Amino acid sequence: MDSQPTSLQRLHNVEKRLVRVLELAGAVMDELASSTGPRAEFLAGHCREFMMSIKEIQTTLREEIKSACEYRPFEKCDYSARIANEICVKKLEYIIDQLDGLKESIDNYED
Amino acid sequence: MEEGGRRRISIDLDRLPIKRLDAIDEIGNEQFPPDVSHEEKRLGMIRRIDFSSIVADSVGTRKKQKTTPKEAAPAPQQAWPWQGFVENLQLAHQELSVIIDLINTVEANDAVAVSGMQRPKQLPNENLSDLAVSAATKLQRLRNLGRYFKQSSKALELKVSREARFYGSLIRLQQHWKLKRQRVLAGPGSDGFSFDLLDNTSSDTTMLSRPLPNALVRIVRENAGLLAIQRPPKSFRCISISYTGTNFSSRSKKPLKGNIYNSVENPQANKKAALTDEDVNSWVKDTHSVLREIHQSIFLEQVFDRVNHESYCTSPGIHVTGMLEDLLQLAVGQDTSICMSLVSVKKEDDFLDSRGLSQKGNNGFTHSDSSALVANNEKDEFNQNNLEVPSPVGLEIYLVHIFHKNSLVRLKEKNFSASRVAVAGHAATESCGLTHFCKTVAHRIFSTKVLAEIERLVSRIPYVQLLSHPPWHSRTSSWSLFLKFPESVFHTACLSESSNNYDVKGLIRPQIHTKIVVKDDQVTVSGEGALGTLCSFGISADGSSMDSYGCDLDDLPLILLQQVSLSIAYTALFDRKALLQTNVLTIAGQIIRWLHDEALIVGMKVSRDFLCLYLELDQGDMLGLVARVDPDDVNGCISWWMIMEDGMADDGKFSTNSGEYKNRRFLGHLSLEALYSMLMDLVNVSTNSLGGS
Numbered sequence: 001m002d003s004q005p006t007s008l009q010r011l012h013n014v015e016k017r018l019v020r021v022l023e024l025a026g027a028v029m030d031e032l033a034s035s036t037g038p039r040a041e042f043l044a045g046h047c048r049e050f051m052m053s054i055k056e057i058q059t060t061l062r063e064e065i066k067s068a069c070e071y072r073p074f075e076k077c078d079y080s081a082r083i084a085n086e087i088c089v090k091k092l093e094y095i096i097d098q099l100d101g102l103k104e105s106i107d108n109y110e111d
Numbered sequence: 112m113e114e115g116g117r118r119r120i121s122i123d124l125d126r127l128p129i130k131r132l133d134a135i136d137e138i139g140n141e142q143f144p145p146d147v148s149h150e151e152k153r154l155g156m157i158r159r160i161d162f163s164s165i166v167a168d169s170v171g172t173r174k175k176q177k178t179t180p181k182e183a184a185p186a187p188q189q190a191w192p193w194q195g196f197v198e199n200l201q202l203a204h205q206e207l208s209v210i211i212d213l214i215n216t217v218e219a220n221d222a223v224a225v226s227g228m229q230r231p232k233q234l235p236n237e238n239l240s241d242l243a244v245s246a247a248t249k250l251q252r253l254r255n256l257g258r259y260f261k262q263s264s265k266a267l268e269l270k271v272s273r274e275a276r277f278y279g280s281l282i283r284l285q286q287h288w289k290l291k292r293q294r295v296l297a298g299p300g301s302d303g304f305s306f307d308l309l310d311n312t313s314s315d316t317t318m319l320s321r322p323l324p325n326a327l328v329r330i331v332r333e334n335a336g337l338l339a340i341q342r343p344p345k346s347f348r349c350i351s352i353s354y355t356g357t358n359f360s361s362r363s364k365k366p367l368k369g370n371i372y373n374s375v376e377n378p379q380a381n382k383k384a385a386l387t388d389e390d391v392n393s394w395v396k397d398t399h400s401v402l403r404e405i406h407q408s409i410f411l412e413q414v415f416d417r418v419n420h421e422s423y424c425t426s427p428g429i430h431v432t433g434m435l436e437d438l439l440q441l442a443v444g445q446d447t448s449i450c451m452s453l454v455s456v457k458k459e460d461d462f463l464d465s466r467g468l469s470q471k472g473n474n475g476f477t478h479s480d481s482s483a484l485v486a487n488n489e490k491d492e493f494n495q496n497n498l499e500v501p502s503p504v505g506l507e508i509y510l511v512h513i514f515h516k517n518s519l520v521r522l523k524e525k526n527f528s529a530s531r532v533a534v535a536g537h538a539a540t541e542s543c544g545l546t547h548f549c550k551t552v553a554h555r556i557f558s559t560k561v562l563a564e565i566e567r568l569v570s571r572i573p574y575v576q577l578l579s580h581p582p583w584h585s586r587t588s589s590w591s592l593f594l595k596f597p598e599s600v601f602h603t604a605c606l607s608e609s610s611n612n613y614d615v616k617g618l619i620r621p622q623i624h625t626k627i628v629v630k631d632d633q634v635t636v637s638g639e640g641a642l643g644t645l646c647s648f649g650i651s652a653d654g655s656s657m658d659s660y661g662c663d664l665d666d667l668p669l670i671l672l673q674q675v676s677l678s679i680a681y682t683a684l685f686d687r688k689a690l691l692q693t694n695v696l697t698i699a700g701q702i703i704r705w706l707h708d709e710a711l712i713v714g715m716k717v718s719r720d721f722l723c724l725y726l727e728l729d730q731g732d733m734l735g736l737v738a739r740v741d742p743d744d745v746n747g748c749i750s751w752w753m754i755m756e757d758g759m760a761d762d763g764k765f766s767t768n769s770g771e772y773k774n775r776r777f778l779g780h781l782s783l784e785a786l787y788s789m790l791m792d793l794v795n796v797s798t799n800s801l802g803g804s
Binding site (some may be wrong): 077 | 235250251253254257258259260262266267268271275281282287289308310403406407410491504505508511512515518521522
């Protein structure tokens with residue numbers, strides 16, 4: 001479970017697997033269509049990988065669908081807190097300016 | 112139908128590859144010539160040109176009873192080129208008659224038993240070639256399929272990465288902003304996503320008179336899958352406060368550097384470069400910054416709207432002197448006025464200003480034609496570093512802070528009183544933010560002036576310290592003047608008579624503490640002289656009662672002008688000189704009192720007036736130490752004179768007429784230690800003289 005911590009990453013891995021499955025299918029077809037005839041072990045390996053990937057995709061998707069929760073929009077809208085933070089940022093910038101000014105004047109005195 | 116003896120070149124015009132019946136017997140069995148493959152047909156045709164040989168029938172068995180007309184005519188040469196054609200037609204005619212007979216027989220419903228006709232068994236090489244053809248076709252199809260799969264896997268990978276970029280950015284932004292989706296597609300390239308920046312929970316929508324179309328920001332999808340937003344027009348505005356007639360304003364915001372939304376109207380991803388994670392990251396960050404700006408500007412518009420609303424109601428502290436669509440001018444204090452305007456930061460919006468006024472620079476008033484809105488007072492000495500007035504940046508921050516806090520309070524009240532009966536006049540109990548703001552600005556300007564005066568005073572008296580006590584209320588300021596007397600005999604004397612000491616805390620060095628408090632525009636001066644201890648030396652009653660006078664502001668107007676405390680209340684007619692003079696008088700008076708007490712300790716006969724200390728010498732002589740207070744004196748505010756008088760004076764006090772110059776000596780500006788040592792010298796003089804008498 002630790003290898004894919006978030007469900008988003010799991011779903012991303014599923015997508016990557018789908019791409020890989022398609023590539024395998026293409027490789028198998030090419031192998032079958034080769035003029036010298038298909039190599040059995042090559043085909044067997046690819047098909048095994050194909051089937052395993054499909055199985056894994058299925059299990060992952062099933063889990064994700066079961067565990068997907070209801071999306072509740074606009075819960076705990078924090079826009080006013082965000083505004084408060086912006087005001088604090090402005091205050092801090094102002095104070096930093098003042099402190100810089102103080103420091104400059106102190107430096108001027110020391111010179 | 113061969114004609115013998117004629118030499119003819121056989122040119123076969125037969126193009127009908129019909130299967131011709133070889134034979135049909137009475138039962139109805141048809142016999143067809145065996146299938147000739149394409150190659151064989153070609154070979155056969157080639158061989159017909161070959162005169163010399165009749166190649167044996169290479170295909171089929173010898174079941175046929177009639178040779179095919181094709182192979183039947185290799186040898187004879189016919190002069191007439193159409194002869195073969197004619198023969199073929201005749202043969203075809205024969206076959207057709209056979210078939211017609213058969214059909215007539217069938218039509219006549221005779222019992223015709225038709226048995227199934229099987230395809231003749233293929234020769235092995237026919238089988239092989241069929242197999243080869245089908246195998247080749249299958250291979251071809253498989254190859255196509257393989258190519259198709261690979262292409263689609265590449266396309267899927269691209270699509271997956273594009274979607275991952277878009278939805279990854281969307282998820283990151285969705286943690287901070289409200290996301291809305293409309294299923295109806297607004298246009299190509301957008302999925303109907305948009306960010307809703309309007310805060311419905313805490314804003315009072317009934318109060319808004321400004322429509323806010325900018326609150327819904329559309330999301331578009333770039334070509335490479337990156338998320339971008341469409342910035343609504345006139346969306347980057349901020350409140351700028353400036354002092355009317357000057358350039359001293361708070362408008363210093365610049366658009367963000369390096370933001371992708373600054374260079375072009377709609378940002379486009381660089382198509383050539385491959386998109387990396389940092390690119391996606393920087394896009395998300397830029398989008399987030401732009402959303403922050405838009406959100407802030409919406410809030411500032413709401414604040415400005417609310418300011419306008421509050422300026423409509425007449426309050427004692429608000430004086431509106433001018434109003435435009437995006438601009439409000441207020442008079443604060445006596446001779447300053449500030450101008451609040453909603454300006455936009457982006458340059459394009461400047462040109463789109465509805466009034467045609469240039470928003471660059473301070474405000475629109477200087478360009479306006481209406482003279483009624485000209486500023487009250489144009490001070491030229493305002494500049495960026497001016498400390499006389501509070502900085503506009505600070506004012507802007509404070510204004511926004513007030514209104515945000517008020518909105519939160521209103522929200523709480525609304526939630527709290529939702530269950531109670533709705534009060535129509537509830538708005539009256541709300542604190543009016545604009546009043547508070549204007550009063551604060553007025554107070555700040557006033558207190559700066561007060562502070563300037565006090566600093567002037569303190570810089571001239573070296574032994575007075577100025578402390579400032581910042582109160583946590585925006586309309587109050589307080590300072591205190593602190594005067595510490597040097598270590599004296601008093602202290603050691605108290606120590607020697609330690610039997611009656613109350614506690615160690617009481618044995619403090621004598622000090623004078625004067626507090627100056629400014630509330631709105633009222634100045635209160637109160638002095639505490641804490642000699643602070645009770646000793647058995649019998650300090651006079653008014654000395655011991657000094658420290659029990661707290662600074663009770665309510666009682667201060669009732670306290671008469673005493674040496675202990677002075678209370679002065681000024682209204683808007685503020686007289687700086689009087690304040691200064693009062694302060695210095697207080698200090699001088701307290702110095703005199705201190706000297707008086709010191710002298711009493713050492714046993715001199717002294718008496719004092721407000722600013723004079725009289726020492727009794729023998730023979731009735733009086734020595735006087737007079738403090739002269741001059742606030743405008745550059746060298747120092749308090750100077751000391753020594754006056755000598757004979758005992759012939761009528762009332763034992765000095766006359767203050769300036770006629771007796773010869774008895775006065777100017778001592779200059781003395782420090783406290785110098786005064787004390789001088790006093791002690793005088794003590795010696797007086798004791799000697801006493802002793803001597």
